[in-house]
Amino acid sequence: MIDQQLVSEVIESQPFPLLFLTISGAHLYGFPSHDSDYDLRGIHVLPPQKILGLYPVRETIEISEVEAGLEIDLVTHDIKKFFTLLLTRNGYVLEQLYSPLIIKTTPEHRQLRAIASNCITRNHYYHYQGFAKNQWQLFTKKNVYEVKPLLYIYRVLLTGINLMNTGRIEANLVDLNQEFNLSHINDLIELKKAESEKAIFQNTDLTFHQQEYQRLQGELETAFNNSHLPETSSAKPELNNLLLEIRKYSR
Incomplete structure (x- = not known):
């Protein structure tokens, strides 16, 4: 894990308050190498003067830098954009939200994790099926076969199968393979x-x-066909209320 001083420096350097910040990527998936970068993902909260004014809004912040010898790749979305993504079949934001590798949390983060369980639907199948298909095509096009892309393919397929069967987000390949x-x-x-x-x-x-x-693509399709997950999300009213509550107290 990143040392606490570096974590504090990363958090303090952000231009807007953070609702949460977690680690994604190879560290979350259970197969980091010694030179793996740290993929930090989360939500920032834009203040009212930013979202109500005439100037363009910076909904997504992306920073890549090296700190204390560690490569850090940070991406955060404004709360409204992140909530909007949660209401689609985007598996990435669910994995970021439920990552157990938490850098920063808040009471609202914990509240959001409870609400977001109602964002999980059968249609997340298409995210995992499509991602695995694209990655396999890219993997087989190369003359040199790297281990990392193949692990990503397996990770995505097993995460998707597990999600269809259980309704739970599990992105760690080591845990999945148990x-x-x-x-x-x-x-x-x-x-x-x-x-x-x-x-x-x-x-x-x-x-x-x-x-x-x-x-495994066949297993994923079977799990999708047999899944008891809902067809659509029911979380929009609660997400809307949480968004309004957080905006009310943002500065």
């Missing part, structure tokens, strides 16, 4: 963690991984 028990995933994780972000396969059985990719 249920799926796929030995080749453990081997990939160990290889990635022992080497670097750009670790490559020395001997790649692409046919095997293609068969696994297709099998």
Whole structure:
């Protein structure tokens, strides 16, 4: 984890108050390498004079920098934009919100986590199915096969299957694989963690991984067809009330 002094410096350097800040990326997914950057994700709250004025609003803040030898990639959205994304089938914002690697939290963060459970729908299937498909196409186009993209494919598929079956967000591949028990995933994780972000396969059985990719896509589709999750989110009224309450007290 990032040391506390660096965390404080990152938080204090932000131009607007933060509702929450969590760690995403390889650290959340359970396979960081020694050179993995820290992907920080969260919500900032724009003050009324920013959102009510005539000037363009900076809804998303993106910062990439190196601090104390660590590469930090920070992305935060204004609260309204983040809430709007929650009401779509965007799995990324759910994973950021429910990340157990919490840098900063607030009572409103905890309230939002409770409300957002009603944002989870069967249609999040399309997020995970589509992301895995795109990543597989990119992975197989290259002449050199890296471990990281393949781990992302497995992580996305297992997260999607688990979500359809349980309604819970779990982005950590190590924890997910305790249920799926796929030995080749453990081997990939160990290889990635022992080497670097750009670790490559020395001997790649692409046919095997293609068969696994297709099998897990099939499992994801079956889980979607059998899922008891709702078709649409019911959280909009509560999110609207929380947004108005937070805006009322923002400065």
